[in-house]
Amino acid sequence: METKKEILIRTYLVFMVLVLVCLAVLGKVAYIQLAQGKYWRSMADSAHIRFESIAAERGTIYSESGEVLSTSVPEFDIYIDFQADGLIEKEGQLYHQYADSLAIGLAKLFKDRTVKEYKKLLDKGFRSKDRFVLLKRKISFADYEDLKKLPLVKLGKNKSGFIAVVRMKRLYPYKLLANRTIGIARENNKVGLEKKYDQYLGGTDGKRLVRYIAGGAGVPIEGTDREPQDGSDVVTTLDVNIQEIAQQALQKMMVENEALRGTCIVMEVKTGKVKAIANLGRQSDGNYWEDYNYALSASEPGSTWKLVTLMAVLQDKKVTLNSVVDLEGGRWPVAGQVVFDSEVHGMHQATIQQSFEKSSNVGMAKLTYYHYGNKPAEFLQHLHNWRMDSITGIDLPGESRPSIYKPGSRHWSNTTLPWMGFGYNLTITPMHTAMLYNAVANGGRMMKPYVVNALLKDGKIVQQYEPVVLNAQIADREVIAQVRQSLEGVVLNGTGRGMKTEAYTFAGKTGTSLVADKGITYADKMYQSSFAGYFPANDPQYTIVVVIRNKAHAAKFYGASVAGPVFREVADRIYATHLFKQPQVQPGKADSTSFQLYARQQTLKKLAGFFGWRMSDSSANSMVALFENSAGKGKVLRSADKQDAAMPPLQGVGLKDALAVCEEKGLMVTVAGRGKVVAQSILPGTPISKGQTIHLQLN
Template identity: 55%
Template sequence: MALFSVAILVKVFVIQHVQGDYWRGMADSLHTRYVALDADRGTIYSEEGRMLSTSIPYFDIRIDFAADGLRDKNGKVFKDNVDSLSIRLARLLGDRTAGEYKQLLREGYKSKDRYFLLKRDVPFEQYQQIRNFPMFRLGKNKGGMIAETKNKRINPFKLLANRTIGLARENAQNVGLERTYNDYLKGVTGKRLMRRIAGGTFVPVEGYDIEPENGRDIITTIDVNMQDIVETALMNMMVDNEAEHGTCILMEVKTGKVKAVANLGRQPDGNYWEDMNYALQVGEPGSTFKLATVIAVLEDKYATMNDLVDMENGRWQVGRRTVFDSEPHKGPQNVSIKHAFELSSNVGMAKLAYQYYYKKPNAFVAHLKKLKLDQNTGIDLVGEGRPVIKNTASKTWSATTLPWMAFGYEVLISPLQTCMLYNAVANNGKMMKPYLVNSIMEFGQVVKQVEPAVVMDSICSKSTLTQVQRMLEGVMISGTGKRLATPYYTIAGKTGTALVANGSRGYADKIYQSSFAGYFPANDPQYTCVVVIKNKSRAKKFYGASVAGPVFREVADKLYAIAVEKQKPMQSSVQIDTLLALKNGKSSEWKEILSTLQLPWQGTVANSGWVSAKVNDRKVAFQTIAQAKGAVPNVTGMGLKDALYLLENAGLRVEVRGAGKVKTQSIPGGSKIGNDQTIVIELS
């Protein structure tokens, strides 16, 4: 028995002191766990600083009925406040009567539930009121209120560029910019230690949180006013023609910035919504592709735009197939290549490709590849369709493939690729990469700047470029686009009408795709715009000039009117102002901001004095600003209020120009103050 007792004591000692950490860890693992603390997701802004996608807080309101304040003096605080609290909750939330709330609260108090759920998904405005209700206003320890924050993603402008901006979804794959820039927007997830209590409920353990790092903000190239113009113009035509789906892209010529992109699809109820990114989907482009054909012919110097081609009365036999023009052409049939292009003659373009490339079709294909039509544009969106440019090694290549490619069939490219090509012509041959994000910001400061990227310095020779520019302008003067011309500014562009196959039914349903690609003003191009609309079967109108063209014209008219009204170039730089712009200021005020917003920071923030603020290693960093007595204060980087306070107290008269924070001051900081001096501060 003595030996048995000693063995037990030895085992107890081993368990407690040798294996103690292991068994205590096992016990904790059964009663504690870490849960993820989501970081605040970054905001997506338009170029002029408007919110396009942001997170708003919602709160789950819980009560700790075992809180000391609720149990002291036989529950005096609870008993004194339960009636008034029930009445206030019933009035604000409206989901229960005051009597029902009183009964609910009594049941929670009786059970001593430490994590009692009162209400889920309370919006911020209601939360602000609830925290000041009777009992809750006493704080967590005395009043027992626990508020758990969670965020819901919203797009304030709703339909506007919805598919491009994208959605941040909890249980599904993100789309648009929300997906492409997810790593920047999502931040770094934190952790919270939770302890299991009676009833299997887990409650937070104070002091063991690993705080999340909030996501960064995205400043896009999207202009909200331009997006509204594009979206409205496209919507009007879609509704009027009961079209299936359509897209309209607006690109800044010199930079490749996508200023607006609308994607509308018809829903089962007949309304339209941004359901797919049609700008990135590939399909047969139709006649807008003829630009690539004439570039190839002119670049190889087989002909000039003034050489003749026979349009054959709009009908030309190739093997067992026939090339048709969309409508017969009146007058002479033996016309210049320029005029055949202006009239959008399929026969004319097919004959050019067949005549000059029949024996070496891959030479024609090489031109298409040089124009990057076989590659994705590389825009910062996931889901860009894969283009198809055939060559003689392709399985589906036939004797008629080459002439059909010449007028936009048997090739697959996206509307964005078409936009990229036309934009290069507008930009004097320089091809720019399209992009949607200007910069990534943290606490109002740029941490990554996106610059315009040149894909190709020149898509063709100067001679070829001059000729195709004149041909595109000619379309609007004496060609298929002449009804779209305006006396106020010049347009260069190309119409397109393509018959679209409908699955196994082929082309029998007469579904047409209408398109228009062009730029304006033609003499000083500022914007390139591409419109592609897929019409319903046997639509009342389907020609590119009748469906897509008016959308282009409406966009161009409104943008030109805005430019004339402002009396400045259509291209303008806009100052970005975000919600978290850092300014130099008073230490005590910065201390209050840090405490209220719970921002991560480093450096010294005393109760008095002045500090400069900047972002360093994802934290707000501070440095003391020395202000010598009798010297001009250094107010650069401060807001107007602080700058005026310091300068006027120093005896200076202040003249203010601009708005924002101080960019420059006419008298440098540290200079000796003279008598009756005036200082000019410029804000930006």
Template identity: 45%
Template structure:
């Protein structure tokens, strides 16, 4: 009986527990449905829906004549999921695939590729890295090959697209163009105009389908707005000759760094900006924008002292000054010329021979009692503030004033010769450019226009900083002094037969960034303009030597760079406005050959009474003469390592020609070649990417 009651009790307890559990389940279900339901449904949807960013295409950077300096190209990392490839398919097609890959990439034999593919297949790898950083044309070819042409689900072909920022000209103007890096510091034009180049990203909603495939939801896509293009004032030809000229001297003397600025006189447009620094392995790279870093300029600053004295009507450049043998004492210090022995000279000759004693003596004589007047004259030339160039990173000059704690009795005379003040090479170029421009000071600038879909939407005009840095008499005297430097002074060795140069050498001992004057580091410079009678370009060359270098004078290391650059600009026709026969009349003993039309050379040769044979093509590469002094004009040829001219060619011919030179070709558009990213005649390296615009 007790057993029967015990069983009945247990059944009742179990029944009650089951009922309570059922009631709890019903209550919980009701709670979820009414309270937590919407939130849980939202979370469930999120597991099957996602928002994807559609990146905007970053804008390109061009030169003023249309050469492509920087662009964005698609690249692809390719992986393989071998688990989805059927064994019979793999074994049947692997030989063909390996052969095609060897043919496409040319970096390994078909047997090597077959072994790699077989290794991945045997491991049943789901994400086997096949190739990295493939250009678009190689990616397109690879995905069409056996096995991979079956797609992702049957052929295991997995692509990871990305955008790479490329510079078709390599190191050329690299620091000026800058570097765009996601999640890192951007520099140069890429930083200054980041919002213009970047555009606005788009987005779309994607839904997860069976099999784990994500597909876009119709109507959810917001298109990205691609970035706009920058058109710079740079000229690839001038930039290239400036880089080559500077590089040759830096390598010859193992200098620490150098910078070159080429500015268009009338506008302030920067046509070339080169910055080369020595690396640990002895090579040189565009590593820092030295043109915008203030340093003690040395003797090139004497032009500023001369401007001040002339504007205040204290002197005339024909006045005489005693150079005191090249040594003069101020307080407890002695100012010395680099070469002693100069006596009584005209101020013009003292400037031409770069007498420290003479310029310091004049500044001390007229400004010792009113140094603020001299400082204010410096400020009128805007040497106490940034130039305002449209490039991030420019530093402010360092100008000591009589109110400064570091001002002393020797500050004024030393400042007059380019010490106790720090200005950037860009500031110095701006002042010399004003002298070349008959007194009108122009702001240097790098961006010519902003374009959208090939149409200019904003143009940048030349900007006048000062209408006149002096009256006409002052400017004439300044021009006479700078010309005299190249006639009889420290720059006479770079004067040539075809055009005249005007400018000033500079040599300064360096004491900054842990370097002491006693370390024997110098800054040699030459800043000037040409042709002197009708200036077209201002060129500033500033070079910092290694410690205790055997060559450090500005006339030795910087002036020859100026001459090399000026010669090549002049030979290209960009530095001369007159007719060709006027050049020919300058001399019959020396001629510069350049790529030009045969008709232009016919004019030149006729002017000097030379006979000429014209080749079949209208363009020529060189001039040659035989024993009868008859000159042959021969057609241009394609040279190894030089960019051929493919403009107007069909795509097939252009690609064949470029790939034959070992170049990688990226194509935009359809039709014939309208534009090539590297101008004809410029040097190219094997493996370099060339962009062809078709139309």
């Protein structure tokens, strides 16, 4: 019995000892975790060292004339290591010496905390000996340079503990302007030129050894860097001024018509350079944004496609422009369906040119049906030769492939070909339309559209991109002359007759098509308005294509009334700023040239005195005056008529005088350059209204 009792006592003692040992272990764990946890985690983190990538500086994207469209700028996250040698030696003598002045400097620099708040933040970190205290995120390079001049910080990071972690931020100075074309350089979702030229812009990353400290943050170890190779720069064909013109004109019409989406393309005729691509989509809040590159999105083109039909029958010599076609009053039954002309006209006998100018669906459908019905491959071969069945190859990502039905496919029927004649039963992109019309403007020479001129490395060209000819002659020269005559006829006599201007001539084709895609049917009465053309008609310099998708049942939807005004505004302003040449008068020579000069009265009187002009002066005390020279009246200086609603000529006038004239007219002014006015976005003689914006280009 005694033996059993002794064994139990020993067992209880062992058990109690084990319990006490366990409690001691748990207590030590809790002490280490709670009281010493930060210290030991810091020690563990300090032992964690690994190589990390150093991001290369991404290249810059420029406009053709050198404006920065997209670039990378450094941003800095600022941390403080309160266990830096300079802060812990001599019981923190350096810290106590500079803490107050440092807090004053930080408050003055960043203006986000008071001096007292910064001092409190610094003291807390110093007392706790924290190794990686965040002071400020995303400060600019300029602020970083100022920070390095502050007390304590200027002693260097080993003494001050200040650590800067740099990252590159992508900056787009022009915001919305050409946003979808330039693109976005997101980590895993790049678009536009940022995506297409990523391998050149991105460069080659470097490496460095990083020691991880408390909180899991990494501190670079000096002397271990393998320097990155920065990316190349991209010089585009884009013209910022033309891009702004296209963007403003497109947005104005889309807002007015509450349109869903739209695009405006401007192409240089001789080269195929794309000078502007504006893309706008209506957002859920009613605002517009460059949310998608609609210039590269395929849809049924509608009546702008009729150029293809006309050119095909002329090239195959099946008709002439004077051949007659019966328009059936605008309604033609064929293969169990009915072709309708969009506008009721009641015409029957019409020439091919008249049919094209009036944009008759019946006329174009009959041309394809009667001349290619038994041999559709002949018509389709033209589409292949003119590259309407393949991508344009423009150097932008995301271009939609055209859809052209062929005999034998499940989509082919007896109505496919006649409907193709006026732009249905096929899809192409607005860029295809621009490429085709540009070829006609270029005398039949089809150029590949492109948006990048060159790649630069350290300011030197490493890759030059030249214009590419896709088809040296898409049709006989006499055929090109005939279709150009017909395109001019559209503006003079046809559906675009309300668009013409006296300042210059242009040629083009209107388009109005019902939309049926992505859950939308023709019954929804959603129209796509378009206009494709070039100017000046006698010596084409620019091709412009405008395509706007309207809301369902829009009150205004015809191509001439929706897309046409956008074309005109863009063409007017390009002509005024890039092509229009003001006749120059050489002072001091006796001549009978009639001219006018608007400026401040004092400027005009100084000019008259300098050149010895004798003139009749009735300008009184007017700030802005008008100098006129004519054979009948001689030289006259008079007050400018404030009520005159026409734009005066400003070429050759200095900026102060130009601003005075524009202010007198109630105009808003934007200016580029220095010196004297060489171009104005509103042509002389054009009607103006108060609050309208004019752009002045100085020399």
